[in-house]
Structures are given as C-alpha cells and as structure tokens.
Amino acid sequence: MNEWLSIEKVEELAAQYEALGPLMGLLPPFIEAFLPFLPLVVFxxxxxxxxxxxxxxxxxxxxxxxxxxxxxxxIRKYGGNRFFSFLTKPVKVQKLIKWVERNGFGPLFILICFPFTPSALVNLVAGLSNMNKKNYLFALMLGKLVMILMIAYIGYDLRALLTQPIRTLVMFFLIFLLWLVGKWFERRLTKRVEEDFKSFSSLDPSNKKE
Known part of the structure; x- marks a missing residue:
C-alpha cells in the first residue's frame, strides 16, 4: 500500500490517465465500488x-x-437470494439494516462524506434495507461530492506537498481530523444502533416470553 501512496507512483498513474483520456478517469473509481480494497484516494x-x-x-x-x-x-435485486444469504447473517448487518430503515437519509449521508467509511458496508446495508432508491441515490451523490471534493483539494498539487511544508502539515491535520470525526461518529452510530435495537426488541411482542 505504501508504494501506491508514493508521489512518483501517483504521478505515473496521472500520466497514464491523461494519455488514455477521460474514460480512464472514470473506470478506476467505478471499479473500486466493486473491489473496495483498491485505493480510491489514489485514483x-x-x-x-x-x-x-x-x-x-x-x-x-x-x-x-x-x-x-x-x-x-x-444488492437490492439479488441480496434476498439464498446464494447471498451469508451477507445478511452477521448480527451487526441485521442491526444496521433495521436502523437505516428507521433513520434513513441523514446518517447515511454523513457516513458517506467521510473517506475512511467502509463504503462497501454502506452500499450493502442500504441495498438490503427498504430505503427508497431515489433517496439513496441523493444521499450518495451529496455524500460522495463532499468526500471526493476534500480528497481532490488535498492532493491535486502533489509537488506542493514537498515544497510547501505548511500546506503539508495542514493536509495531514485535516486527514487526521477527518479520521477522528469519522471514528467518533462511527462509535456514536454503533452505540445508537445498539440502543435502538434493544428498545425495538423490548417492544416487539414476538420477543417476549409467554
């Protein structure tokens, strides 16, 4: 991963992108959604x-x-298929699905804004929930707009990171701040999901003993 993050490697990628045209600029971010281990930040x-x-x-x-x-x-079309049942088995996924169905747009938008959020999990949970397709597309467009804008602004002039140390320090501070805020929101979200799930379970008659 370190070699992917080197300035020389990113500049080499940039030169290839420019030579191959706009399609090359579109494809890697598109493919990353299916293969989340790829470095979206680098693209x-x-x-x-x-x-x-x-x-x-x-x-x-x-x-x-x-x-x-x-x-x-x-996921919305085939997630209910028995072949993909393993996707819904984890308890955490089940809790997140129910929480998203009750809370909808706002939390998903905030999660998508942060570059360190596991987008594959967000897409999975939203796809398995009953959230409206248009609402999710709107949340996705706005959240990704914020996230991509931040990353592009931080890294569009790579050489300036070496020649302008103050800008570099500000960049790393912003990345660290985003990471802290993202982790804080993730912990808060996890806690809220647990609380809501317990509350929902206590009100559900099917969970009460006869």
Missing part, C-alpha cells in the same frame, strides 16, 4: 493531477457514484 488524486482539479473531481465523483449505486442496485 482521485491521480485524476485531479492528470485532468485538473475540477475536471478530475468530476470524473472521480461520477465514477464512484455510478459504481456505488450499481452495487446498491445489485
């Missing part, structure tokens, strides 16, 4: 470096939104 920075800040941001945003929504639609 976004490479796009911003190759195509310029705004155009690179647009390509990254369209690619990742399209990919994430495609995953959501696939």
């Amino acid at each position: 976004v920075i490479a796009n911003a470096s190759a195509f310029g800040f705004w155009y690179g941001f647009l390509l990254s945003w369209v690619g990742t939104v399209a990919g994430s929504y495609a995953v959501f639609l696939l």
